[in-house]
Amino acid sequence: xxxxxxxxxxxxxxxxxxxxxxxxxxxxxxxxxxxxxxxxxxxxxxxxxxxxxxxxxxxxxxxxxxxxxxxxxxxxxxxxxxxxxxxxxxxxxxxxxxxxxxxxxxxxxxxxxxxxxxxxxxxxxxxxxxxxxxxxxxxxxxxxxxxxxxxxxxxxxxxxxxxxxxxxxxxxxxxxxxxxxxxxxxxxxxxxxxxxxxxxxxxxxxxxxxxxxxxxxxxxxxxxxxxxxxxxxxxxxxxxxxxxxxxxxxxxxxxxxxxxxxxxxxxxxxxxxxxxxxxxxxxxxxxxxxxxxxxxxxxxxxxxxxx
Amino acid sequence: xxxxxxxxxxxxxxxxxxxxxxxxxxxxxxxxxxxxxxxxxxxxxxxxxxxxxxxxxxxxxxxxxxxxxxxxxxxxxxxxxxxxxxxxxxxxxxxxxxxxxxxxxxxxxxxxxxxxxxxxxxxxxxxxxxxxxxxxxxxxxx
Numbered sequence: 030x031x032x033x034x035x036x037x038x039x040x041x042x043x044x045x046x047x048x049x050x051x052x053x054x055x056x057x058x059x060x061x062x063x064x065x066x067x068x069x070x071x072x073x074x075x076x077x078x079x080x081x082x083x084x085x086x087x088x089x090x091x092x093x094x095x096x097x098x099x100x101x102x103x104x105x106x107x108x109x110x111x112x113x114x115x116x117x118x119x120x121x122x123x124x125x126x127x128x129x130x131x132x133x134x135x136x137x138x139x140x141x142x143x144x145x146x147x148x149x150x151x152x153x154x155x156x157x158x159x160x161x162x163x164x165x166x167x168x169x170x171x172x173x174x175x176x177x178x179x180x181x182x183x184x185x186x187x188x189x190x191x192x193x194x195x196x197x198x199x200x201x202x203x204x205x206x207x208x209x210x211x212x213x214x215x216x217x218x219x220x221x222x223x224x225x226x227x228x229x230x231x232x233x234x235x236x237x238x239x240x241x242x243x244x245x246x247x248x249x250x251x252x253x254x255x256x257x258x259x260x261x262x263x264x265x266x267x268x269x270x271x272x273x274x275x276x277x278x279x280x281x282x283x284x285x286x287x288x289x290x291x292x293x294x295x296x297x298x299x300x301x302x303x304x305x306x307x308x309x310x311x312x313x314x315x316x317x318x319x320x321x322x323x324x325x326x327x328x329x330x331x332x333x334x335x336x
Numbered sequence: 337x338x339x340x341x342x343x344x345x346x347x348x349x350x351x352x353x354x355x356x357x358x359x360x361x362x363x364x365x366x367x368x369x370x371x372x373x374x375x376x377x378x379x380x381x382x383x384x385x386x387x388x389x390x391x392x393x394x395x396x397x398x399x400x401x402x403x404x405x406x407x408x409x410x411x412x413x414x415x416x417x418x419x420x421x422x423x424x425x426x427x428x429x430x431x432x433x434x435x436x437x438x439x440x441x442x443x444x445x446x447x448x449x450x451x452x453x454x455x456x457x458x459x460x461x462x463x464x465x466x467x468x469x470x471x472x473x474x475x476x477x478x
Contacts (some may be wrong), residue, residue: 138445
């Protein structure tokens with residue numbers, strides 16, 4: 030039963046519960062007009078403590094397409110937070126006005142803390158470099174549609190694996206499916222954090238390797254998940270400039286890749302996927318961004334218990 | 337060897353890893369006690385070679401779970417009429433609240449006032465905990 034639940038970490042839901050959301054998302058994709066009034070009379074609160082136009086618009090359009098309404102703020106300076114209000118008070122207040130909350134915060138664990146005070150379902154829309162579960166739902170749905178399954182796959186994760194929260198969430202989520210092999214492609218400085226290795230990969234005896242060069246492993250991949258080297262995650266500009274162009278996917282590198290490779294990217298991209306790749310049938314990232322809205326529609330409907 | 341008289345009624349915290357006695361002494365705020373307390377450091381131990389001990393001549397309300405977090409190998413002896421009437425073995429607690437602080441500068445605990453730092457046990461053998469909010473690893477061994 031998903032009604033009334035929070036989504037803070039991808040592991041909050043069982044694989045079966047995730048399947049329930051994906052099935053509904055696939056129904057919505059087929060017949061979106063059938064769901065145009067599903068959330069009539071319901072209000073989504075979007076609390077964005079750091080700007081993220083893409084994720085916010087995805088949540089807002091998801092609610093609007095379900096016939097619901099949206100309130101919220103897109104940066105804390107335009108809210109009571111700027112006056113020094115603490116997080117529990119903000120959440121209790123917004124939870125009194127709305128039926129469901131989507132929250133993004135620069136501090137890791139903020140949505141978890143907020144959920145302890147929320148009278149309505151709270152969705153983590155990204156917390157610092159930590160988790161981004163609705164991006165994970167988007168990624169899993171895209172993989173399910175592209176491959177027809179989320180098992181027996183070799184997935185390469187490339188770029189900033191240290192600060193990239195989408196990568197952390199995706200590893201956690203995919204490690205629960207059968208026979209998944211991870212190939213972690215990053216510079217040494219941007220390898221995945223220790224807790225992901227200890228708590229997820231080593232603990233569950235998951236098959237994974239860490240490599241530095243994309244071209245050495247691209248031929249073995251079923252899925253290639255590219256990530257942006259994010260400027261705001263670096264402590265100094267010099268490190269960013271030195272590393273940002275390390276991992277760029279272009280037509281040349283794709284020559285040795287499988288014909289049915291699925292290329293994913295959480296977007297926005299800077300230059301890590303060359304624009305010449307966009308017309309390649311293996312590029313799924315623009316479909317992926319659309320599936321993100323549909324999976325958020327399914328999630329909102331399930332948490333509100335109106336599907 | 338230095339002799340400390342046995343106590344009639346009270347608690348003996350035994351088999352403390354050398355150097356950790358003072359930590360437990362401070363945690364239990366025994367420096368402010370108005371009853372007899374002895375902190376013995378580097379005593380000879382048949383089991384570990386060296387150990388710290390604390391003898392408390394009083395009945396105090398001990399938070400045993402949290403002592404287990406400070407040192408899971410210690411034993412607690414409850415003394416009555418100069419005899420051990422109960423021996424308690426400790427283990428690492430499942431949850432640790434308000435004892436240690438999350439060191440991740442990006443964690444919500446570094447920003448919100450009044451938030452209690454909470455850790456959850458991940459691996460009992462290795463003494464590994466994680467912050468309940470940001471997942472930052474805390475190793476008991478340091």
